[in-house]
Amino acid sequence: MLTKSQARVFFLAGTVFFSAIFILLTIDTLRQVPERQNSEALTASVVRGKHIWDSNNCMGCHTILGEGAYYAPELTRVVERRGAEWIRIFLRDPEAMYPGKRRMVRYGFDEEQITDVIAFLDWIGHVDTNGFPPAPDMAPDVKLTSTAEVQASAARPAYFDTVCIACHAVGGRGGNVGPALDGVAHRMTASELDRWLADPQSVKPGTAMPKLGLADDTRAELVAWLGTLK
Numbered sequence: 001m002l003t004k005s006q007a008r009v010f011f012l013a014g015t016v017f018f019s020a021i022f023i024l025l026t027i028d029t030l031r032q033v034p035e036r037q038n039s040e041a042l043t044a045s046v047v048r049g050k051h052i053w054d055s056n057n058c059m060g061c062h063t064i065l066g067e068g069a070y071y072a073p074e075l076t077r078v079v080e081r082r083g084a085e086w087i088r089i090f091l092r093d094p095e096a097m098y099p100g101k102r103r104m105v106r107y108g109f110d111e112e113q114i115t116d117v118i119a120f121l122d123w124i125g126h127v128d129t130n131g132f133p134p135a136p137d138m139a140p141d142v143k144l145t146s147t148a149e150v151q152a153s154a155a156r157p158a159y160f161d162t163v164c165i166a167c168h169a170v171g172g173r174g175g176n177v178g179p180a181l182d183g184v185a186h187r188m189t190a191s192e193l194d195r196w197l198a199d200p201q202s203v204k205p206g207t208a209m210p211k212l213g214l215a216d217d218t219r220a221e222l223v224a225w226l227g228t229l230k
């Protein structure tokens, strides 16, 4: 048994010891903040994107760095997860990516505002968060191909892996919103593919495939590659 005065010494020494540890760890954390917050990458575009983020109450539905509402996906690493091009198409018209079944607001941002929002999301994705959020944090049905595999099939357009793959699988990898594209060259000719990619609605009114507004050379590259999927 401790005497009363021994107990007091024990209590005081313990309190001082653990308070000191707590203070040292706090100092250590504060020391790390400047190098982890990615502030040197803050451009004017990032700042504008942050204002758009705040003034449109994105956090009313989304979390970022874990803060916000839990209705919609966590967005800290969304640029890494989806790619800038995918997000651009999505923000222009969220429903285009998921026809008929989406709840994300269509804001009607102009292209510059979209660029700013993406710059902000990209910046926040590079803040050192000690690995938060753990990957993968969404969309288990979308398996992005690793860079190594993309390079292995050299002719495969990068655009396919940033946008089309959200909805289409090839070789068992990708989304299942649209049909798998293995063997599509047997089903469609080059000119059919070209017309389809230019404007799916004009070929098949009411189809769930979005009109993606592809640049001519991107479209040509995709058609050439799809033509090899036999």
Ligand code: HEC
Binding pocket: 052, 053, 056, 057, 058, 059, 060, 061, 062, 071, 072, 073, 075, 078, 081, 082, 087, 090, 094, 098, 101, 102, 103, 104, 105, 107, 117, 138
């Ligand atoms: C009313 C709720 C709501 C608000 C407000 C909202 N979102 Fe969303 N957002 C969603 C939902 C729900 C999704 C999931 C896809 C879907 O169902 O449309 C989503 C998806 C996204 C995605 C794609 C995420 C992914 O991993 O697929 C991005 C990027 C995004 N939102 C950005 C924003 C930005 C930027 C703002 C503010 C300008 C915003 N959102 C405001 C509901 C919202």
Ligand code: HEC
Binding pocket: 096, 097, 098, 099, 160, 163, 164, 165, 166, 167, 168, 177, 178, 179, 180, 181, 184, 187, 193, 196, 197, 204, 206, 207, 208, 209, 210, 212, 222, 226
């Ligand atoms: C938002 C989801 C979505 C995205 C993104 C998307 N597609 Fe589709 N795609 C579909 C759906 C759904 C269909 C089926 C349409 C139908 O039959 O009405 C389809 C059909 C197709 C077809 C016809 C396939 C067949 O066997 O009939 C081709 C080819 C195609 N898509 C290529 C692409 C390419 C290339 C991209 C990227 C540039 C792309 N898609 C992006 C949803 C998508």
